[in-house]
Amino acid sequence: MKKTLIVLLSLLALGLPVFATGVQEETGPVTITFWTHEDPNRTALEDRYISEFEASHPDVTINRVTNSSSKMPELLLTAFAANEGPHIFNTQIEDGYAYIANGRVAPVNPEAVGFQSTEALTESYVDGVLNAVSEDGQVYGLPLELTNWAPYLNKRIFRDAGLDPEKDIPKTWEDMVAVSQRMVLREGEIITRRGFDFRYPYYLVSMVPMVEQLGGQLVSDDGKTAIVGDQAWLKFLQFMADWGPNGLNLGSPTYQNARKLFNADNNDMGMAMSGLYQAGRIRADNPEFYDSGDWMVIPYPQFKDAVKEVASAYYGHFYMVNGQKSEREQKIAWEFIAYMLSHSEEYLTEVGLVQPTKQLMASETYANIPYADVFAADMAKGNIVYYAENSAKIQELIKEAVEGVMLSGIAPEKALASLKVKAQEVLDQE
Amino acid sequence: MKKAYIGIDKKLARWGWIFITPSLLFFSLFSFYPILNAAYTSFFRKNILSLKPPTFTGLKNYIYLLKSPDFWNSIRATFVFTLGTFIPLVVFSLLLAVMILLVNKKSQKYLQLAYYAPAVLSSVVAAVIWLSIFNPRGLGNQWLNFFMNTPGIDHQWLANSFMVQFSTILVYFWKYIGYFVVIFIAGLSAIPGSLYEAARIDGADNWQSFWRITFPLLQPTVVLVSVMSMLQCLKTFSTQYLFVQSGSPQAPINVITLNIYNTGIRDHQIGRSSAMSIILFLIMLFFTWFQFKASKADSVSY
Numbered sequence: 241m242k243k244t245l246i247v248l249l250s251l252l253a254l255g256l257p258v259f260a261t262g263v264q265e266e267t268g269p270v271t272i273t274f275w276t277h278e279d280p281n282r283t284a285l286e287d288r289y290i291s292e293f294e295a296s297h298p299d300v301t302i303n304r305v306t307n308s309s310s311k312m313p314e315l316l317l318t319a320f321a322a323n324e325g326p327h328i329f330n331t332q333i334e335d336g337y338a339y340i341a342n343g344r345v346a347p348v349n350p351e352a353v354g355f356q357s358t359e360a361l362t363e364s365y366v367d368g369v370l371n372a373v374s375e376d377g378q379v380y381g382l383p384l385e386l387t388n389w390a391p392y393l394n395k396r397i398f399r400d401a402g403l404d405p406e407k408d409i410p411k412t413w414e415d416m417v418a419v420s421q422r423m424v425l426r427e428g429e430i431i432t433r434r435g436f437d438f439r440y441p442y443y444l445v446s447m448v449p450m451v452e453q454l455g456g457q458l459v460s461d462d463g464k465t466a467i468v469g470d471q472a473w474l475k476f477l478q479f480m481a482d483w484g485p486n487g488l489n490l491g492s493p494t495y496q497n498a499r500k501l502f503n504a505d506n507n508d509m510g511m512a513m514s515g516l517y518q519a520g521r522i523r524a525d526n527p528e529f530y531d532s533g534d535w536m537v538i539p540y541p542q543f544k545d546a547v548k549e550v551a552s553a554y555y556g557h558f559y560m561v562n563g564q565k566s567e568r569e570q571k572i573a574w575e576f577i578a579y580m581l582s583h584s585e586e587y588l589t590e591v592g593l594v595q596p597t598k599q600l601m602a603s604e605t606y607a608n609i610p611y612a613d614v615f616a617a618d619m620a621k622g623n624i625v626y627y628a629e630n631s632a633k634i635q636e637l638i639k640e641a642v643e644g645v646m647l648s649g650i651a652p653e654k655a656l657a658s659l660k661v662k663a664q665e666v667l668d669q670e
Numbered sequence: 671m672k673k674a675y676i677g678i679d680k681k682l683a684r685w686g687w688i689f690i691t692p693s694l695l696f697f698s699l700f701s702f703y704p705i706l707n708a709a710y711t712s713f714f715r716k717n718i719l720s721l722k723p724p725t726f727t728g729l730k731n732y733i734y735l736l737k738s739p740d741f742w743n744s745i746r747a748t749f750v751f752t753l754g755t756f757i758p759l760v761v762f763s764l765l766l767a768v769m770i771l772l773v774n775k776k777s778q779k780y781l782q783l784a785y786y787a788p789a790v791l792s793s794v795v796a797a798v799i800w801l802s803i804f805n806p807r808g809l810g811n812q813w814l815n816f817f818m819n820t821p822g823i824d825h826q827w828l829a830n831s832f833m834v835q836f837s838t839i840l841v842y843f844w845k846y847i848g849y850f851v852v853i854f855i856a857g858l859s860a861i862p863g864s865l866y867e868a869a870r871i872d873g874a875d876n877w878q879s880f881w882r883i884t885f886p887l888l889q890p891t892v893v894l895v896s897v898m899s900m901l902q903c904l905k906t907f908s909t910q911y912l913f914v915q916s917g918s919p920q921a922p923i924n925v926i927t928l929n930i931y932n933t934g935i936r937d938h939q940i941g942r943s944s945a946m947s948i949i950l951f952l953i954m955l956f957f958t959w960f961q962f963k964a965s966k967a968d969s970v971s972y
Contacts, residue, residue: 310915314935321718321940338938342719428822430806440917485829493917494828495806632936636920643919647829 271301272573273326275316276384277309277557281520281591289580300572310441313632320344325562327573330384333372333556333624334444334631340373340380341629346563347378352574353581366596372627373558381558382581385593387515388554388619389446390611391416391436391541392502392522395534397423397510401435405536410436412544413450413479420490423510429489436511437491437498438483443638444625445553446513451476453546458626458634459667466634466663470656475543477645477652484646493643505529513552516615517592537611540618551618553625630666637662705951712945718938731945741946743921744929747835748950751910751925752903754839759899760892763847767854768880782855785848793845793908800841800909801916804828828913831922838923841909846902850895857891858884893965897958904954907931926950 276286283306290302305326307315313335319325325344330336339345348361355361358379362370365383373381395405401423410416420435439446448458456472459465467473485492502512503525512518519537523530540551559581561573584595585605592609594600606612626634641659644650712731716724735741770781788796803810804827815821827837861884869879885892907927914920914928926946934943 317718317935317938338719342717343721344719426822429824430811430822432807441915485824485826492806492829494804494826495917629938636932636936640920643917644921647826647919648831648921 267299269299269301270569270572271303272328272569272576274302274304274328274576275312275326276304276306276328276330277312278306279517279521279591281517281524282587282593285583285586285590286580289583293576293579297572297575300576302576320562323564325564327562327565327569328559328577329562330557330559333558333627334635336381336558336560337372337627337631338629339560340375344563345380345560346565346570347380348382348561349571349574352571353382353578364597364599366598366601369556369596372556372624373560381556381560382577383595384557384559384581385517385587386554386556386596386619387517387594388615388622389439389513389515389540389552390614390618391511391513391538392518393511393536393538394502394505394509395536396505396532397433397507400507401510409538410541411539413541414544416541417483417488417490420510421488424490426489429485431489431491431495433508434491434495434498434510436513437495437509438493439497439499439513440493440643441639442635443642444631444635445555447476447480447638447642448626449540449550449553449622450479450543452550452623453543453548455547464667466667467656467660473656473659474652477641477655480642481645481652486646486649492646494647503529505534515592516594516609516612519610520590520592537614539614540621549621550623551621554619554622555625630669633666634663637666705948708944708947708951711941712948714941716939716941718934718940720938724941727941731942732949734942735945735949740924741929744924744926744946747921747923748904748906748925748927750835751838751842751906751923752900754835755842755903755906756896756899758839758843759846759850759903760896762843763850763895764854764888764892766847767851767858768884770851770855771858782848782852785851787848788845789849791845794912796841796845797909797912800837800844801828801912804837828916828918831919834913834918835922838906838909838913842903842906846899850899853895853898854888854891857888857894861887889965893961896965897961900957900961901954904950904957 276282283304286304290304294300294302309332312329312331316325316329316331316335316339320339348358350356350358350361353361355364358377361379362374369383369386370379370381373379391410393405393409398405398408398419401419403419403422408419410419416436423433423435424431425433444458451458451469451472454469454472454475456467456469456476458467460468482488483490491498498509498512499514499518501509502514502518503522505526519530522535529535542549559577561570561577563570565573581595584597584600585603587593587595588600588605588609594606594612594615600606601616625631628634637659640662641655644655644658645652711724713726713728714724715727715730766781766785770778770785773781791799802808806824806826810827811823811825814825815823826833828834865883865887866879869883874882905927906925910923910925910928911931913923920928927950930943930946930950933946934940
């Protein structure tokens with residue numbers, strides 16, 4: 241019995257080399273999964289890019305999956321937690337940075353995206369744009385969009401309220417209150433037309449700059465202290481308390497999303513905060529309104545006694561590649577990303593997305609986009625949004641403070657004290 | 671060799687084991703394993719995205735939670751919701767079931783269907799329907815202002831701390847009342863009619879029949895409904911999640927499950943969220959045991 245076993249094992253050991261094939265380059269068909277957020281205008285473009293890429297790469301199939309931008313972070317996270325993340329994904333840098341910090345994404349392969357080196361790649365983008373996705377001399381993502389927000393204004397509603405869109409546009413937050421009070425319509429306490437309302441879940445992008453205007457900071461320069469400048473934060477929180485239903489009753493997070501209502505032009509939203517891409521969405525949702533010329537974009541307001549001129553923060557959606565996939569799949573993924581991003585002018589004209597290469601920013605196409613100058617001027621005054629592993633938690637804490645003073649009648653001092661303690665604890669845990 | 675004699679009881683028991691094995695396997699894989707895994711993970715500091723091995727921290731996650739005001743607020747929010755929902759659910763589903771049995775057969779079917787219909791909807795769909803009702807310009811304000819003759823008042827269904835808690839309770843009550851009504855109807859139908867006939871001969875009226883016959887004999891069903899509804903309420907999630915996503919303040923309705931989700935998914939701290947889920951599991955286990963113990967549900971016989 242024992243002898244037979246030894247003979248069998250020896251034969252198996254001798255026979256194994258027969259089946260050995262050595263290291264070979266992977267070949268054959270490959271499917272690349274690509275998760276991105278919904279945008280009807282972009283879907284049409286990218287579906288076309290996929291067809292074109294597949295035609296020039298017969299072995300490659302690109303499977304594009306869309307989800308709402310609010311659902312993407314959790315879907316991605318659960319997929320990656322199970323080591324089943326897609327090959328390519330994009331998400332806002334506030335959420336995407338954790339993938340870099342935890343070594344989940346592959347560095348850009350410069351050759352696959354058409355550059356001699358990482359330095360040459362970095363050089364092709366506007367200075368500093370790739371800082372958010374760079375670590376130890378490597379770049380881990382390429383921007384699908386770099387976006388800041390400014391108020392869109394419905395001129396007809398403005399005029400209906402007895403205001404002149406040429407002269408009376410709100411330059412300060414105090415003006416914004418006054419103008420909104422003129423434009424707001426109510427049935428009793430219930431608002432039927434808002435003058436302006438904020439974009440509530442995105443406090444890091446749209447509200448932290450208001451604090452910065454007043455001299456406050458989210459995190460100190462040395463990165464050790466959270467919520468700096470009590471007076472600035474208090475003034476901001478008081479402003480939000482006054483804005484809400486228990487104050488001047490000009491808006492609230494519980495009303496329907498202002499940005500979506502704005503497109504409908506149903507006399508229920510005078511102004512809403514959004515990015516350059518909103519123009520493309522107005523054109524898609526309501527071409528009549530788009531063509532009417534009854535809308536415009538105005539610069540991000542400043543507080544009257546601002547100590548620093550700061551506009552909306554800008555955020556990036558960066559394309560990243562899953563570092564757990566095979567090298568061949570990573571290379572194909574970067575090639576496909578490079579192919580999509582080689583159409584930056586089309587992304588800008590069709591979807592309103594700015595891919596901040598030096599070439600695009602200097603192009604006539606960019607200069608001719610309506611209100612691109614307003615966004616560009618604001619972007620020069622803004623900072624990139626706060627991004628860190630804890631940014632989602634920090635945003636949640638700001639939400640708690642803002643909505644506490646707006647909706648639950650919590651005093652700004654109390655909300656600030658709680659925010660400071662909790663934000664510091666989060667920072668200390670890093 | 672002589673074959674050992676196997677009695678008919680043992681043979682039947684073997685078949686019993688064969689039949690329940692698939693469900694035991696299923697239950698072990700999808701219920702026991704996650705519980706044990708969560709218990710294990712709760713002793714570690716673990717980032718859900720990290721590829722590094724987790725760090726063993728012993729009871730630190732539990733100690734942190736017991737000192738955390740946020741976690742105690744979640745306990746408060748969960749108990750407010752559970753008490754506010756499951757007591758009315760048990761009481762009103764019993765009353766509705768009794769009332770339904772008093773009407774004619776045709777109306778019974780219609781009423782059962784009408785009450786049960788919301789139960790077939792997913793919690794997400796239910797929450798979305800009610801979100802549009804609770805919108806400041808929605809039907810919630812319109813109906814309440816019509817009935818209370820208070821035109822133009824915003825009752826802040828999704829904004830005010832008290833109202834947002836009440837709103838989540840209302841959604842859950844609406845969704846599950848029909849489900850428990852059907853269970854009570856099944857329980858009521860199992861009570862022999864001869865008992866009521868005998869009581870009527872003895873001169874008992876409907877009220878006396880209910881308290882002396884129906885209610886005592888329905889005790890096992892009452893316990894079943896209480897336990898089921900309490901467990902449902904303790905693990906409520908989607909209504910609160912969607913309300914918060916739609917602008918409601920989180921603190922009043924930050925139930926434990928929502929806190930687990932935020933800690934694990936948003937904050938990436940899967941060890942701490944596992945500790946929270948184990949605490950929730952122990953709470954659920956304790957109250958289930960307590961209800962069975964307190965009610966002596968198996969003491970009823972016809």
